[in-house]
Each structure stands twice: as C-alpha cells, then as structure tokens.
Amino acid sequence: MDPTPLLNYISRYVNLSAEEEALLVSKAGYRKYLKGQFVVQQGDICRYENFVLSGCLKTFYPDPEGQEHIVMFAVENWWVTDLGSFITRTPARFNVQCLENTELVQFSYDTLEQLYLDIPKLERLFRIILQKAYVASQDRLVRNFSLPARERYTEFRRQYPGIEQRVPQYMIASYLGITKEFLSRIKNRPEEES
Amino acid sequence: MDPTPLLNYISRYVNLSAEEEALLVSKAGYRKYLKGQFVVQQGDICRYENFVLSGCLKTFYPDPEGQEHIVMFAVENWWVTDLGSFITRTPARFNVQCLENTELVQFSYDTLEQLYLDIPKLERLFRIILQKAYVASQDRLVRNFSLPARERYTEFRRQYPGIEQRVPQYMIASYLGITKEFLSRIKNRPEEES
DNA sequence: CTTTTTTATTGACCTGGTTCATTTTCTCCC
DNA sequence: GGGAGAAAATGAACCAGGTCAATAAAAAAG
Missing domain, CATH: 2.60.120.10 (Jelly Rolls)
Structure with missing residues (x-):
C-alpha cells in the first residue's frame, strides 16, 4: 500500500x-x-x-x-x-x-x-x-431541525459536491431523512418562486 | 471558587x-x-x-x-x-x-x-x-431520524432525568424539534395502546 | 442486443405535526 | 391574598412529507 x-x-x-x-x-x-x-x-x-x-x-x-x-x-x-x-x-x-x-x-x-x-x-x-x-x-x-427537505438537499449538494455522482439517489434521500419518492419530487418539481 | x-x-x-x-x-x-x-x-x-x-x-x-x-x-x-x-x-x-x-x-x-x-x-x-x-x-x-416525537420525548426523559424539572416545557419541545403545542398533546393524550 | 434487476418517476390518498387563536393554569411579586 | 404576566392546554384548519401501488428508465448480466 x-x-x-x-x-x-x-x-x-x-x-x-x-x-x-x-x-x-x-x-x-x-x-x-x-x-x-x-x-x-x-x-x-x-x-x-x-x-x-x-x-x-x-x-x-x-x-x-x-x-x-x-x-x-x-x-x-x-x-x-x-x-x-x-x-x-x-x-x-x-x-x-x-x-x-x-x-x-x-x-x-x-x-x-x-x-x-x-x-x-x-x-x-x-x-x-x-x-x-x-x-x-x-x-x-x-439543519435537520430548521431547514425543510428541499433546502437540506441543496445544502447537501453544496457540501458534498462529488458524492451525488457516486451514490444512488435513494441513498441520498435516506441521508437527508426523507423518502426516495419525496426526493424525486423535489428534483422534478423545481422550487416554485413567487 | x-x-x-x-x-x-x-x-x-x-x-x-x-x-x-x-x-x-x-x-x-x-x-x-x-x-x-x-x-x-x-x-x-x-x-x-x-x-x-x-x-x-x-x-x-x-x-x-x-x-x-x-x-x-x-x-x-x-x-x-x-x-x-x-x-x-x-x-x-x-x-x-x-x-x-x-x-x-x-x-x-x-x-x-x-x-x-x-x-x-x-x-x-x-x-x-x-x-x-x-x-x-x-x-x-x-433518534431524530428514526423515532417519532413521542418516543424522542420518552428517550429524553430517560437520558436527562433531572432537567425536565428545571426548565420550562416549551424549551424541551424546542430541544426535541417539535412545537410546544404538540408536546403538550403528547403528554396529555397518553399512548393509546392496542 | 435482449433479459433481468435495480433505480427513479408519478399519482392518489393519508398522517404526524404545525399554525393560529382562545382559554386555562401556574408564578411570583406588591 | 389579588392581579399581571408567563407557561401550558385545547380546538380546528392546514400542510410537509409519507405510504402504497403502478410505470418507466437505466444498468448490469448474459
């Protein structure tokens, strides 16, 4: 080694x-x-x-x-x-x-x-x-207490830029403390702004 | 001192x-x-x-x-x-x-x-x-990921037996990550068993 | 390339926990 | 003790996120 x-x-x-x-x-x-x-x-x-x-x-x-x-x-x-x-x-x-x-x-x-x-x-x-x-x-x-799931996800991507490419999405959902279905919705229904 | x-x-x-x-x-x-x-x-x-x-x-x-x-x-x-x-x-x-x-x-x-x-x-x-x-x-x-609020509360009392007597309830709710109202409900609607 | 398996998407419905407003109970201080 | 403010309880409406079930897409295996 x-x-x-x-x-x-x-x-x-x-x-x-x-x-x-x-x-x-x-x-x-x-x-x-x-x-x-x-x-x-x-x-x-x-x-x-x-x-x-x-x-x-x-x-x-x-x-x-x-x-x-x-x-x-x-x-x-x-x-x-x-x-x-x-x-x-x-x-x-x-x-x-x-x-x-x-x-x-x-x-x-x-x-x-x-x-x-x-x-x-x-x-x-x-x-x-x-x-x-x-x-x-x-x-x-x-963060888990005070941010909603969508922002936790954004934060995760900022902090671990490499990892999203290396692990399946359902594991990221698990890390964020949400279901894979909900993470999928977050990604596909982008932030509706006012 | x-x-x-x-x-x-x-x-x-x-x-x-x-x-x-x-x-x-x-x-x-x-x-x-x-x-x-x-x-x-x-x-x-x-x-x-x-x-x-x-x-x-x-x-x-x-x-x-x-x-x-x-x-x-x-x-x-x-x-x-x-x-x-x-x-x-x-x-x-x-x-x-x-x-x-x-x-x-x-x-x-x-x-x-x-x-x-x-x-x-x-x-x-x-x-x-x-x-x-x-x-x-x-x-x-x-615990915050995998336990519902009621069990987190039970767990809190087990781990910090003294503290509940020393601080107001709304602060415990804040520690647990729930509203004071919901903690109040948890305490007053005791665990309905099957 | 085709099949199988693993991941991801989408829809309909459900629930734990929130919000807000009102009332009750506790403290504590004059 | 009595009154004022803080803390707790309670009700009704609401929402973020979950569950279940059914596709669709992608990756791996052959």
Missing part, C-alpha cells in the same frame, strides 16, 4: 518526525474491500478505525421498522468506523458497507492506544479531528 | 500531577452569571470553553424564520461553548444563555492552547471528551 495520502492528511494537523511516521506506518493495517462488502457489521464489536485511501462507503442503521437510515458517507481522506462501538468495546449499532471497491488503512483499538502513548501528537491530531467532526455533526442536527 | 468539581471530573479521564492541577487551576477563570444572562452571543467570537460548576444553561439558535431551536442543555459537570466559533475564531452561530444563576470555570482560547503544550495529558482529556460528545451527537441524529 501507499501511505502517502494518510501522511499528507496527518501533516495538515500535526508535524510528525520521520521516525514517528515510520512507526505509524509500520503499525497500520491495509485492506481491500469489494463493492458491497461490510467493514463493520451491526452487533459485532467494531475493531478498527479506518482511513479511506480510495473508494466510498456508507454508515447506516436499520430502524425499529426496518428502514435503513444513512448516517454518513465516507470517501477518500475520511475516517470511518462505528466510533461508539470502537471506543467502548460494545456491539456496533451501525453497519459500514462499501459502495465501491475500497482501500482502507486500519488501526486496531490496541494498536491505536499504544500509538497514543508512543506518539503523543496523535492525541492532538484526533482531538482536532474530533472537534471538527463534532461541530459538523451539530451543524447537521441544526 | 472551589475547583474540586472540575478536578474530580478530569480525574475520571486522566491523572494529573499536583503541579499540573495547580497550573491548570491557576490559569482557570471563574465567573458567576445571573439567570437570563448570555455567556455566548450569536455574532460575537466565542472566547471561552466553559465548565459548569453550578446552574443550568441552554445553547440555542434562531432559524431563518426566527424560531428558536435549542441545541443542548448544560448542567453541572458539562462543558459548554460554541465550539465551532471557539476553535475557528469566527462569529458564533449559537447563543448560550443561563436558565438559572450559574457558576462557570472559563478557559480562553490562548490559555487552553498553552495548556495543551504545558500539559499534554489535556490533549488526551479533550480527545476522550470529544469522542463521547461526537457519539452522543450521532445518537441524537439517529
């Missing part, structure tokens, strides 16, 4: 020495998945924090009535895992599935904990990443 | 030496607010990360139509700030207002950045706190 994308990504937040980079890479796992394969399966304990080198994945959750709700998409340079399961060693509530053939860098729980001790800068790295992720999650919550 | 609650809280996640604790406390600000006062005001740059020693606050956001949406409540032992504003030094999108007389421990941006350098364990502390906050935020997102 080529760890360059991961190291480039990290260097945006902290400066690792050459030795630290080497250590990190030596502890990193690498795995290829085919389209359709599950990286995390609901009910299992989620073993890895995953960095996406290439490909595209969805994190989703079947609700009590069996409807699938997509929590997030992940593409190149994103982290993806069931964080709740990963940090508490409890059964995953989400599934993570590949929507394309995908290459991941993987860090197991124990490896990552050891890396935090060996390279304290990683604490800083993940602190910063998590700050951003938390703010993004709050933003999304706010 | 008595920093004991803060130190107790921190000790749940990392072990600080006596010197580190002393340094932390020496850098901590302390401030009392009266019921109704604003700790963060939308449009200002949010200057502090705040730890609640006593009292109760709401973080809220007026949507384009002027409706108030409550993003979170904070009580004793919670952190509260507009994190997006705080970390990026940009105007706050949220307001944070006291619902009771409130005592806060405050860390300014520069102070906290310096503390991260002086006490690297704080990177770990906040990394762990943010992991939990992020997971909680994702959970809430999922």
